[in-house]
Amino acid sequence: MVDRHPMWKDLGMDLETHDQLCAVLPTAFGDVYLSQENRPEGMAFWDMVVADVHGIRPAELIEEQKKGRKVFGTFCTYVPDEVVVACDGIVTGLCGGSQFWVPEGEKHLPADVCPLIKASLGARLGKTCPFFRIVDQIVGETTCDGKKKMYEIMAKDVPMHIMELPHMKRDVDVARFAQEIALFAKNVEEVTGNELTAEKLAEAIDIINNRRKALARVYETRKDPDTIPISGTDALLMMQIAFFDDPVRCAEMANKLADELEQRLVDKVSVFPAGTKRILLTGTPLAIPNWKLHHIIETSGAAIVCEENCTGTKFFTNLVDDSATTLEGQFQALAERYMKINCACFTPNEARIQEVIQLAKDYHVDGVINQNLKFCTTFKVEAPALEDALEEAGIPVLNIETDYTDNDAEQLRTRIGAFVEMLGE
Amino acid sequence: MVDRHPMWKDLGMDLETHDQLCAVLPTAFGDVYLSQENRPEGMAFWDMVVADVHGIRPAELIEEQKKGRKVFGTFCTYVPDEVVVACDGIVTGLCGGSQFWVPEGEKHLPADVCPLIKASLGARLGKTCPFFRIVDQIVGETTCDGKKKMYEIMAKDVPMHIMELPHMKRDVDVARFAQEIALFAKNVEEVTGNELTAEKLAEAIDIINNRRKALARVYETRKDPDTIPISGTDALLMMQIAFFDDPVRCAEMANKLADELEQRLVDKVSVFPAGTKRILLTGTPLAIPNWKLHHIIETSGAAIVCEENCTGTKFFTNLVDDSATTLEGQFQALAERYMKINCACFTPNEARIQEVIQLAKDYHVDGVINQNLKFCTTFKVEAPALEDALEEAGIPVLNIETDYTDNDAEQLRTRIGAFVEMLGE
Numbered sequence: 142m143v144d145r146h147p148m149w150k151d152l153g154m155d156l157e158t159h160d161q162l163c164a165v166l167p168t169a170f171g172d173v174y175l176s177q178e179n180r181p182e183g184m185a186f187w188d189m190v191v192a193d194v195h196g197i198r199p200a201e202l203i204e205e206q207k208k209g210r211k212v213f214g215t216f217c218t219y220v221p222d223e224v225v226v227a228c229d230g231i232v233t234g235l236c237g238g239s240q241f242w243v244p245e246g247e248k249h250l251p252a253d254v255c256p257l258i259k260a261s262l263g264a265r266l267g268k269t270c271p272f273f274r275i276v277d278q279i280v281g282e283t284t285c286d287g288k289k290k291m292y293e294i295m296a297k298d299v300p301m302h303i304m305e306l307p308h309m310k311r312d313v314d315v316a317r318f319a320q321e322i323a324l325f326a327k328n329v330e331e332v333t334g335n336e337l338t339a340e341k342l343a344e345a346i347d348i349i350n351n352r353r354k355a356l357a358r359v360y361e362t363r364k365d366p367d368t369i370p371i372s373g374t375d376a377l378l379m380m381q382i383a384f385f386d387d388p389v390r391c392a393e394m395a396n397k398l399a400d401e402l403e404q405r406l407v408d409k410v411s412v413f414p415a416g417t418k419r420i421l422l423t424g425t426p427l428a429i430p431n432w433k434l435h436h437i438i439e440t441s442g443a444a445i446v447c448e449e450n451c452t453g454t455k456f457f458t459n460l461v462d463d464s465a466t467t468l469e470g471q472f473q474a475l476a477e478r479y480m481k482i483n484c485a486c487f488t489p490n491e492a493r494i495q496e497v498i499q500l501a502k503d504y505h506v507d508g509v510i511n512q513n514l515k516f517c518t519t520f521k522v523e524a525p526a527l528e529d530a531l532e533e534a535g536i537p538v539l540n541i542e543t544d545y546t547d548n549d550a551e552q553l554r555t556r557i558g559a560f561v562e563m564l565g566e
Numbered sequence: 567m568v569d570r571h572p573m574w575k576d577l578g579m580d581l582e583t584h585d586q587l588c589a590v591l592p593t594a595f596g597d598v599y600l601s602q603e604n605r606p607e608g609m610a611f612w613d614m615v616v617a618d619v620h621g622i623r624p625a626e627l628i629e630e631q632k633k634g635r636k637v638f639g640t641f642c643t644y645v646p647d648e649v650v651v652a653c654d655g656i657v658t659g660l661c662g663g664s665q666f667w668v669p670e671g672e673k674h675l676p677a678d679v680c681p682l683i684k685a686s687l688g689a690r691l692g693k694t695c696p697f698f699r700i701v702d703q704i705v706g707e708t709t710c711d712g713k714k715k716m717y718e719i720m721a722k723d724v725p726m727h728i729m730e731l732p733h734m735k736r737d738v739d740v741a742r743f744a745q746e747i748a749l750f751a752k753n754v755e756e757v758t759g760n761e762l763t764a765e766k767l768a769e770a771i772d773i774i775n776n777r778r779k780a781l782a783r784v785y786e787t788r789k790d791p792d793t794i795p796i797s798g799t800d801a802l803l804m805m806q807i808a809f810f811d812d813p814v815r816c817a818e819m820a821n822k823l824a825d826e827l828e829q830r831l832v833d834k835v836s837v838f839p840a841g842t843k844r845i846l847l848t849g850t851p852l853a854i855p856n857w858k859l860h861h862i863i864e865t866s867g868a869a870i871v872c873e874e875n876c877t878g879t880k881f882f883t884n885l886v887d888d889s890a891t892t893l894e895g896q897f898q899a900l901a902e903r904y905m906k907i908n909c910a911c912f913t914p915n916e917a918r919i920q921e922v923i924q925l926a927k928d929y930h931v932d933g934v935i936n937q938n939l940k941f942c943t944t945f946k947v948e949a950p951a952l953e954d955a956l957e958e959a960g961i962p963v964l965n966i967e968t969d970y971t972d973n974d975a976e977q978l979r980t981r982i983g984a985f986v987e988m989l990g991e
Binding site: 249250251253254283285286287289290291292293294296303305307308309313314317320324485486488489490516518519521522523525526 | 674675676678679708710711712714715716717718719721728730732733734738739742745749910911913914915941943944946947948950951
């Protein structure tokens with residue numbers, strides 16, 4: 142493997158601290174991923190990426206920057222990648238998914254803020270993530286209190302553009318978000334120096350729609366009621382890296398994987414024994430390398446067949462209508478698609494409940510696990526309503542609240558084990 | 567005193583539980599209020615109101631409802647009372663300020679949500695607050711995660727209208743809030759059955775501006791560097807009841823109190839000994855009957871001379887421009903005034919920092935106490951920035967996090983005592 146230290150040094154990273162992360166990640170990955178049996182061959186691509194996760198893609202981004210392209214960092218599935226791609230910019234996800242970054246974040250944030258937010262700020266300010274160093278600009282949004290206010294601290298250290306996300310879904314809100322996309326487009330034009338045209342945006346809409354279709358194909362194979370062609374743990378890795386990868390390559394790799402998984406359905410090749418309980422996981426996002434809950438669930442006699450969250454169906458469900466031919470029409474089409482994402486930051490968010498129930502049926506699940514990252518108020522407050530609706534629909538549900546530490550691993554294993562056992566009765 | 571039990575019973579209240587609250591409130595009020603010396607005579611009005619706080623005003627509201635008027639309950643200084651008043655409706659505040667309501671709220675909300683939110687929901691669902699029973703409709707807003715999501719639970723029990731509050735303060739956001747006010751006006755017209763006209767809105771703008779001017783007059787007297795004519799504890803009570811009272815009477819009583827306080831300045835009648843340290847309190851709101859921090863501070867050798875919060879300057883600072891003659895122009899003027907409130911739900915909220923520093927100078931304060939209700943993420947995350955700015959301006963600051971319980975009273979007394987002592991050095 143290439144020694145990335147010179148690159149990381151050029152990026153102004155804290156090499157000594159970062160080496161500690163590099164030292165533990167391969168073991169964590171090996172324990173969770175390489176211990177799995179009969180994995181799809183297509184996963185080799187993502188295994189390779191994650192083996193050098195702070196090397197391969199950062200090196201590519203730096204090469205592209207040398208050619209004059211700009212890199213935009215994002216935290217949220219509401220930020221429309223299409224606009225950046227259309228201006229020949231590059232989008233990379235930034236959400237922090239490791240406890241490693243939390244203590245640095247807690248130097249600047251209260252402890253009672255969700256770990257994703259603390260890790261994200263910690264990764265930037267601690268200089269221990271190359272993506273956070275590479276970005277020319279970061280794009281934030283007014284989703285939740287914690288992220289919104291964290292961005293103010295981050296903005297002192299790096300150029301940021303904030304998008305106002307409406308918290309209701311009336312027509313007037315969709316129109317406002319279309320206006321926000323137009324404002325974001327102006328910002329992207331300025332940062333990239335490239336003019337946005339309807340033609341270029343149409344191409345970008347195609348690119349991102351194709352990524353959505355490819356990821357959806359992989360998920361589609363997980364609906365088979367008899368064969369589980371891929372573990373949730375593997376599917377999650379594909380999703381996590383989709384936020385960082387080039388969208389065209391992401392689609393290509395996901396389509397290749399989907400080909401293999403579709404063949405597995407024909408051949409009835411399952412990665413779990415017959416009778417394994419099928420779980421839908423819903424709730425807060427699982428940023429890389431947060432594999433904790435997937436690993437516990439899938440080594441407790443169950444398989445995750447669907448993730449209804451930002452690192453799951455929310456990322457690819459619903460295509461952008463590509464029929465508009467003016468920027469104004471395209472902004473509206475983008476707003477309509479993005480505003481269909483059922484995040485708990487919306488009020489009300491009844492559509493999420495209906496979506497979870499529908500997905501539970503489509504994916505033939507035996508039970509739902511609703512995961513909440515500690516201190517995520519929005520998802521936590523709507524949990525009882527989701528629970529009630531699922532129970533009414535006859536679908537067992539388990540609410541889990543956790544963070545990035547391993548302190549509760551054994552407790553979770555006990556609770557999840559009991560839940561899975563109960564599903565068999 | 568009139569026996570209010572028949573009225574409370576008609577309102578469907580839980581009389582037995584509510585009696586427990588009625589039993590403790592007079593003692594709490596006596597301990598905090600009546601123990602003060604040399605209080606302004608004008609406070610007699612508010613003493614009377616609070617002595618029968620669940621009786622006098624509720625009885626008035628019920629009388630008005632019998633005449634066909636509608637009562638709107640609100641939680642937030644961003645909701646424009648003017649619109650309701652113009653349609654001959656009545657506004658009443660609803661924020662819960664007592665630990666008494668928290669356990670009921672926690673039946674439906676996570677424990678790690680701010681006490682104001684839990685108390686508010688608990689007061690409604692526990693049927694232990696007449697205002698919550700009387701209201702024909704409640705008006706919510708998308709300020710913070712906790713309130714926004716709590717409203718979804720409350721909406722299952724009572725008709726609600728939600729206003730989308732933008733979280734930035736660009737011109738486009740002010741325009742959006744003007745649009746929200748127009749949508750709210752439609753709702754108020756429907757609920758009241760009265761048409762809104764520019765003439766009626768102009769009158770209402772006058773009424774509410776007059777209330778602002780009257781409350782500001784009281785605050786103005788607190789700026790005197792030598793004489794402190796009213797305790798912060800008393801001023802807080804006036805502000806807390808301003809949310810519940812008829813706005814014309816509120817202005818009348820506040821003006822009467824201001825007359826008396828202005829005379830006190832002439833006569834150099836101070837309620838604190840010379841040399842008492844002057845404190846500006848900033849941060850989260852203090853809903854009635856939350857007198858905890860004021861009582862501790864003002865019995866620890868200091869006086870509060872200004873509250874920079876929603877139950878303080880935010881409620882009355884900035885008048886609505888009354889020059890517009892069309893509804894559209896008036897909605898814009900209202901939006902401009904309300905969007906000047908510097909709540910921590912905005913990003914960035916730099917103007918609050920500048921305002922606190924300015925107020926600290928105007929009110930000649932010796933130190934600032936920044937109070938945060940537990941789990942209020944927005945105010946908590948911006949606390950360090952405020953602290954840094956105050957320190958740079960040479961103004962000592964103490965950050966306090968607390969809730970509605972008395973568990974931390976002694977600890978707070980120790981910390982505040984040490985802070986006040988330090989101010990004297």
